[in-house]
Amino acid sequence: MAALIEVENWGVTFGRRARSMTTCIRDIDFSLGAGEVLGIVGASGTGKSVTIQSLIGLYDHRLTHIHPDASVKLLGVDALAGKRTYHAYQKRLRPLLRGRVGMVFQDHRALMNPLKTVGQHFRDAARLAGIPYTRRRVQETLRKAGCAVADEESLSAWLRKVPRQLSGGEAQRVQIAISLLSPHLELLICDEVTSNLDTHNQWRIIRLLQRLHREQGIALLFISHDWDQIQTLSDRILVLRKEGNVGVPYTTLTKEQSLDEDRLRQDETISQLLPLYHDVEQSQAQRDREPLIEARDLRKSFHGREVLHGVSLSVYPGERYALIGESGSGKSTLARMILGVERMSDTSGDLRVMGRSRLEWDGYDSKIQMVFQNFSEAVNPYMTSGRHLEALLKVNPHGDRAEADDWMRDLGIEDCREKTTGQMSGGEKRRLGLVETFSVHPKLILADEPTAGLDKARQSFFLKKMEAYRIAKADEAVTEFMISHDLHLVGSYAERIGVLYSGHLVQEAEAACLLADDVPFLHPYSELLLRAKDLELDENEDEDEDDTPESAAMGCCYYAACHRRHKVNCEYRDRVPPRTEHQGGWSLCPYPV
Structure with missing residues (x-):
């Protein structure tokens, strides 16, 4: 060789x-x-x-x-x-x-100009590779990358899109297609291409790479x-x-x-790199109190397009609640509405946070804090971490300098006090984000993908530190609302889990019930997130997904993408399925696993 x-x-x-x-x-x-395929693995x-x-x-x-x-x-x-x-x-x-040699990056923003269309990116790639640009070649590579381009019309639709119109999985497939454009390609380098995707899209990308390697003999x-x-x-x-x-x-x-x-x-x-064993013996939250977060038939639209479709859920004081879904499903939109940074215009239904309706109150409350996925985007790279903490404690009446110092020592970043955040590693900045959150004594912590892009050991470290804060403030009943795309990870931490698909809450259940091997009712989308590695999916899945919005308007929101519908002869293409109650929760699918 x-x-x-x-x-x-x-x-x-x-x-x-x-x-x-x-x-x-x-x-x-x-x-x-x-x-050959060589894998390079290691902790963050x-x-x-x-x-x-x-x-x-x-x-x-x-x-x-x-x-x-x-x-x-x-x-x-x-x-x-x-x-x-x-x-x-x-x-x-x-x-x-x-x-x-082609390369696919972890974040499509690192490669794609937000002002250029997909077609312009293909033209740039052809020029840099020294090959002529042809629509036929572009259509061929998009098809190889798993994009639905059956005819000239669908190809034109893809080429007109700009990066912000692509989901995470679509952006990665477009990146792969751009890398495959050269007919002389011998090696494809994939740098953490799945770490920001939900489990379903992660394994779609893995199967795509397996197929490219098998059919074209490209080294990976x-x-x-x-x-x-x-x-x-x-x-x-x-x-x-x-x-x-x-x-x-x-x-x-x-x-x-x-x-x-x-x-x-x-x-x-x-x-440290192996999958975590799941601890599903979680304590039951006290649910006889008024919910800390309560959404009732919540709908939210942007420019006439509805992104949340009648979401109803309740999160109780002291509870660990996780919301799971793929990129673009509406998770972060809901979190921003809870935090109070998303305007409540074009909204129907109601959202109550800490006893007050967000329709009547859109102010900031220091008792609600956010742990960001990309904390580096929320800080000034030229300020030291010490100055960041001073600024936070100055404007927040609940801030505690001594407690901030204790958490910096506990999280191992005490020596970063004089470093600018631009000089700190990604992991150090994430830990600084936890220090800032914990030092102002929040009663509600919104954690938006806090462990995305981290290895198993560091994911476990972050979750343990969040739990340490809850234990330290046990008398205050601290509530955690976590957003993630990794159902296995949050299943080992959260007490209850809500599953969001394309703005629809399709299942809600206690973590122990959702992850049980003999779970009787599991929504097909929940099953996909849990068992994406092993499920054999329809080869025409991408084409089916294009019909999802129309299907959602008529009946089941997941009908067009569902891998179960033919096996059970599903009757809910044109009507909304009933909410099926089961042990520990409910599912928006009446068919058992």
């Missing part, structure tokens, strides 16, 4: 001056053969993305320095021959990789912290770990070795 990549002793140091140099990775060795901060992005020349040459004993062969060419500066290395890479370099996905897709797995603050290789596993689950769970480094 010809080697596409051969790397020895790869290491990268960042910094402009010698005294401020920081080594991020070192001693990285790996190879990738033509048509072990240098997975830095390894690959530095290797293909994506960093600023003024701040990036290659370790002197590194050796790199890409596509059979010694890429470090001659002058060994990063700038010279980048110059040699451009003609070498052009049209032969798949970077992730999700062990299930790495194990499913890869022929070999490179495991990275941290040695101090530097990412180094730990081991390389074959496919057979990666299946030995018992042995891997005894390995301290790898056990």
Whole structure:
């Protein structure tokens, strides 16, 4: 098998001056053969993305320095021959990789210009790859990437879209299609492409990559912290770990070795990456009090388009409640309405928060705090974390400086007080977000995807710290309303779970009942989120999904995308299904699993 990549002793140091140099990775060795799939896995901060992005020349040459004993062969060419500066290395890479190596990023915003249409992105990609732009080639690559482009009209509709009109799964498929545009492609690099998607879309992307590899023989370099996905897709797995603050290789596993689950769970480094066992023995919330959050037939529209369709739910004081759904289902819209930062115009029904209707009161209450997914977008990158805390405590009457200091020590970021938030790592900024939240003594915490993009160990760490705050404030009955796309994760933490699909609340149940192996009633969408890895879905699923809005207007909101409807001869295409009560909750589907 010809080697596409051969790397020895790869290491990268960042910094402009010698005294401020920081080594991020070192001693990285790996190879990738033509048509092979290599997975790179490791905890957050072990240098997975830095390894690959530095290797293909994506960093600023003024701040990036290659370790002197590194050796790199890409596509059979010694890429470090001659002058060994990063700038010279980048110059040699451009003609070498052009049209032969494609890359798909974690966040489509990192690649796609929000002002350009999908068609303009394809034109740019064709120009950079040095190939002619043809609509036939674009249609072919979109079809390979799982997009529904059966005719010229549907192709034109896709090409007219701008990034904000794409869901998370659609954006990733478009990115893959753009990467496949060159007919000379030999290697596709996928950097955390599934970490911001719901479980259903994650496994759709994994199956798509499997099919591309099988049908076209393209080599894949798949970077992730999700062990299930790495194990499913890869022929070999490179495991990275941290040695101090530097990412180094730990081991390389074959496919057979990666299946030995018992042995891997005894390995301290790898056990942090394995799926969590679920603790479903949760305490029952006290529900004889007035709900802290109560939505009654809540509907919300933007520019005439309804995004929440008659949502009704209640969250009680001291409860851990989780709302699950894919990107664009309306989860964050509901959270912003609860927080009071989303205008209540174009709204019907009612939303009561802490005893007051949001239709009559849209002010800020410091007793309600938000934990953001992208905390870096909510802070000034030039202010130190210490100044951020001072500003917060100055404007918040409930702030407690001593408690903020205690939480900084407890979360391990006390030494970041003099760092600007731009100098802090992603994990450090997320922990600062928890400190800011806890230090003002909230009674209601809204957590919007607080663990997205983190490995299993750090997900568990964040959830344990949120629970530690609840325990510390047990006499105040702190309520947590968590938004996530990972049903397995919140099932090990929340007491009750609501499942939101396209603005419709389709199921609500106690976590223990929803995750039980013998659950009698499970909405098809809930089943998809729980068992997406194992379910065999209709090959024409993408085409069916296009009919969902019309189907929702006539009857069941999930009818067009439902994988069960033919098996049960579903009668609810043209009428709304009844709400079926079952042990521990209800489902908007009358058919048992």
